[in-house]
Amino acid sequence: MKLSQLNSGQKKLYNVLKALAVHMPNVGYTQGMNFVLAFLLMMSAGNESDAFWVFLLMAKDPEYLFMGLFEE
Numbered sequence: 001m002k003l004s005q006l007n008s009g010q011k012k013l014y015n016v017l018k019a020l021a022v023h024m025p026n027v028g029y030t031q032g033m034n035f036v037l038a039f040l041l042m043m044s045a046g047n048e049s050d051a052f053w054v055f056l057l058m059a060k061d062p063e064y065l066f067m068g069l070f071e072e
Contacts, residue, residue: 013038016048
């Protein structure tokens, strides 16, 4: 499926996943990130920036250590 064929929500999800993969090249995209980010996008009313930064906060903050789910 081409990017031009995706609906608005799918494009936003793609954009945030791609930004995360670029921001964290040692992890990249890992299966399962899409579920978490889709939820964050829904809770932020589709705000890509908010979803990106909340995911990074949860991933890197020692209180959550969320990134452990996606690293080896």
